[in-house]
Amino acid sequence: EIVMTQSPATLSVSPGETVTLSCRASQSVTRKLAWYQQKPGQAPRLLISGASTRATGIPARFSGSGSGTEFTLTISSLQSEDFAVYYCQQYNNWPPMYTFGQGTKLDIK
Amino acid sequence: QLQLQESGPGLVKPSETLSLTCTVSGGSISNSRYFWGWIRQPPGKGLEWIGTIYYTGTTDYNPSLKSRVNISVDTSKNQIFLRVTSATAADTAVYYCARSLLDEYQLPSSGIAVPGPSLIDYWGQGTLVAVSS
Numbered sequence: 104e105i106v107m108t109q110s111p112a113t114l115s116v117s118p119g120e121t122v123t124l125s126c127r128a129s130q131s132v133t134r135k136l137a138w139y140q141q142k143p144g145q146a147p148r149l150l151i152s153g154a155s156t157r158a159t160g161i162p163a164r165f166s167g168s169g170s171g172t173e174f175t176l177t178i179s180s181l182q183s184e185d186f187a188v189y190y191c192q193q194y195n196n197w198p199p200m201y202t203f204g205q206g207t208k209l210d211i212k
Numbered sequence: 213q214l215q216l217q218e219s220g221p222g223l224v225k226p227s228e229t230l231s232l233t234c235t236v237s238g239g240s241i242s243n244s245r246y247f248w249g250w251i252r253q254p255p256g257k258g259l260e261w262i263g264t265i266y267y268t269g270t271t272d273y274n275p276s277l278k279s280r281v282n283i284s285v286d287t288s289k290n291q292i293f294l295r296v297t298s299a300t301a302a303d304t305a306v307y308y309c310a311r312s313l314l315d316e317y318q319l320p321s322s323g324i325a326v327p328g329p330s331l332i333d334y335w336g337q338g339t340l341v342a343v344s345s
Contacts, residue, residue: 198272203260
């Protein structure tokens with residue numbers, strides 16, 4: 104099983120700042136990495152696929168990068184609606200076996 | 213607009229079977245470009261993939277749950293179903309129905325390309341199921 108590790112677990116930041124969230128895979132997942140945003144009481148929402156492709160309707164302040172085992176999600180000029188939990192997920196297994204990171208919670212400082 | 217709606221009992225007794233239905237509207241489960249599946253999230257915790265199904269009935273399961281889980285499909289009703297047998301308190305979670313895009317994977321042994329689920333592009337709103345007596 105590919106283990107996904109996100110860091111940090113919690114990040115306290117102020118609106119307007121730029122933040123970078125990290126996700127590491129225990130083995131290469133090439134670029135088959137997605138990022139999701141989850142707000143309290145809501146289902147996750149797809150932000151990024153293929154490590155760097157924004158999903159439909161996702162603002163340009165969200166950007167993803169990386170390949171292999173190291174990935175980052177950068178959110179620039181944080182807006183109030185961006186404070187949420189962010190999960191990475193790899194989809195490079197055969198047989199299929201999704202694994203998610205444990206999440207990074209973005210808190211308002 | 214695609215919509216996925218989970219339904220089923222919110223309370224299940226220990227050792228009994230947890231059963232949920234996902235009704236898809238605004239799109240066809242028989243669309244060959246997609247897989248359908250279930251993900252769960254225990255209260256205050258992260259996401260756990262349960263399994264996926266293709267409209268043909270082909271399934272893939274999380275190995276840690278495989279012995280207790282069954283996912284099925286009814287294309288005529290545009291529904292997928294989840295059954296988790298021998299439920300325990302550890303199965304208490306919000307259960308999400310989800311759609312996955314189809315991708316191609318190379319079989320390690322032969323190099324033959326086969327279709328499989330990839331990222332999740334649509335989620336249902338989720339339904340909380342508690343396992344308690």
